[in-house]
Amino acid sequence: MDTVSTTHATHVLGTPLTAASIESIDSGMILPDIDRRLLKIRPMATPVDQISRSARSRASGSMEVRYYTVDSRPSSAEVKSVAGSDGNDGEFLMALVEKNDYKAFSKTDTVLLTGALAGGKSHTFYVLEADIRGLSVEYVGPDDRFVADTEAEGESTIVRMGRAAAELDVQTPQTTFVPKPEHNFCQIFKAQVEQGAVLTSALKQADMSFTDQQEAAIIDMRMGMERNFIFGSRRKTSGPDGNVYFTGGIWHQITREFRLPSQLCTGDFVELCRQAFTGHGGSARKVLIAGSKCVRTLVNPSKEATVKQMGSVETEVHWGLNLKVISSNFGTLYVVHSETFDLCGHEDDGIIIDPEYLQKYTHIPFSAMLLDLKKSGQRNSDAVVLTEASCLVLRYPEAHMRIIGVK
The missing domain is CATH 3.90.1690 (phage-related protein like fold)
Incomplete structure (x- = not known):
């Protein structure tokens, strides 16, 4: 026993x-x-x-x-740099640290940039295109124009917000x-x-x-x-x-x-x-x-x-x-x-x-x-x-x- x-x-x-x-x-x-x-x-x-x-x-x-x-769905990504688009005042190209992170964003999204590149403020952008190069965006505000603080040290992040459709838009990029x-x-x-x-x-x-x-x-x-x-x-x-x-x-x-x-x-x-x-x-x-x-x-x-x-x-x-x-x-x-x-x-x-x-x-x-x-x-x-x-x-x-x- x-x-x-x-x-x-x-x-x-x-x-x-x-x-x-x-x-x-x-x-x-x-x-x-x-x-x-x-x-x-x-x-x-x-x-x-x-x-x-x-x-x-x-x-x-x-x-x-x-x-x-x-x-x-991922709602943010780390930003590597923000560069002005040639010939288009107010348009920028955001390069992401992880290139595939662009898939979290779609055309007509609004995004919020915070961190070092934002110079201690929060800036809103409008997504024109999203591809392997990063995000092509248009500056929205709150200032009249945006200048990236390239000398500041630290991380910068963009956060996906709501979409902004045009008056005549009927459809929007699909999310499934x-x-x-x-x-x-x-x-x-x-x-x-x-x-x-x-x-x-x-x-x-x-x-x-x-x-x-x-x-x-x-x-x-x-x-x-x-x-x-x-x-x-x-x-x-x-x-x-x-x-x-x-x-x-x-x-x-x-x-x-x-x-x-x-x-x-x-x-x-x-x-x-x-x-x-x-x-x-x-x-x-x-x-x-x-x-x-x-x-x-x-x-x-x-x-x-x-x-x-x-x-x-x-x-x-x-x-x-x-x-x-x-x-x-x-x-x-x-x-x-x-x-x-x-x-x-x-x-x-x-x-x-x-x-x-x-x-x-x-x-x-x-x-x-x-x-x-x-x-x-x-x-x-x-x-x-x-x-x-x-x-x-x-x-x-x-x-x-x-x-x-x-x-």
């Missing part, structure tokens, strides 16, 4: 729980006429799984889930998108609970029923699923019993990241919120699921500068979770500690997810199957197998962000 001892329990692995096995662990547990309640510990250890179950899950007809992701196909695998998660018939009818010092065993197994199963949902690696292998599918975690699906210093300075938290809530059109309410050191860095009232940035930190209940609420001018951030990050070596890190774009796919809904081992002649015990085949995907990767703690 294989066992694993923890602070509050001894876990029996790979064999049914019998009266003999309990006696070998604690000879005084099974006693007559003693009624004790078994202490059940339900840690808030699966926030990602909890949030995904609170929303509607999509049924998947296959173990492989194919879905489409989309992000917003084709979403990018992605895929993930549903992983078959299982847990089996088995208890001998003799033990079931025995009087035990602890009031430990078969239902209690199932509940403990579900908690352990969900904690394992949580680790796969966050840090799992996507893969499919084949064996004698068929294919084995491994689901890819959302940590690897996120494309943006923010490096969080271990000691917050004035403006660090504001910059974190700015990057988390702007530039992609996501929701104004997001959840930061993080390791203990990351949470300690963010939610620490002893840092005067941080408190001034964040205001008071309150606690609210959403999705069945107790969340620390941090408000900013960019959006509301709900913070919750995750044991999974600590256990997996990411206590300094975290992820900011947008619940609106977190999608769960289920091939086999969570179910319990009773096994009649008595009739089959295998064992005189009660058994139930818990099963779920599912995966998580991020439908809009740009709306989420990894937090990397700088040690």
Whole structure:
């Protein structure tokens, strides 16, 4: 009999729980006429799984889930130079640092130039043409004429604004998108609970029923699923019993990241919120699921500068979770500690997810199957197998962000 001892329990692995096995662990547990309640510990250890179950899950007809992701069209580009157009006063050619960035702009767009070349001001231009050379633009204002500050040091950026059509224009350059196909695998998660018939009818010092065993197994199963949902690696292998599918975690699906210093300075938290809530059109309410050191860095009232940035930190209940609420001018951030990050070596890190774009796919809904081992002649015990085949995907990767703690 294989066992694993923890602070509050001894876990029996790979064999049914019998009266003999309990006696070998604690000879005084099974006693007559003693009624004790078994202490059940339900840690808030699966926030990602909890949030995904609170929303509607999509049924998947296959173990492989194919879905489409989309992000917003680029709205800015870095400018290399602004040169006057020969013979045309007020027309300029903007050369871009990345030549292919011209594809983010179209004829009749208005653009705003800021940075070093703008001389500390913001200047509006009208796009006449956009090609590999850059942008051919006409100056709009606010001054009567524009002179690029070529001696200033620093970056210069153009930001795409709205289009300006002429009075007789009926059509405008088309803007469409084709979403990018992605895929993930549903992983078959299982847990089996088995208890001998003799033990079931025995009087035990602890009031430990078969239902209690199932509940403990579900908690352990969900904690394992949580680790796969966050840090799992996507893969499919084949064996004698068929294919084995491994689901890819959302940590690897996120494309943006923010490096969080271990000691917050004035403006660090504001910059974190700015990057988390702007530039992609996501929701104004997001959840930061993080390791203990990351949470300690963010939610620490002893840092005067941080408190001034964040205001008071309150606690609210959403999705069945107790969340620390941090408000900013960019959006509301709900913070919750995750044991999974600590256990997996990411206590300094975290992820900011947008619940609106977190999608769960289920091939086999969570179910319990009773096994009649008595009739089959295998064992005189009660058994139930818990099963779920599912995966998580991020439908809009740009709306989420990894937090990397700088040690």
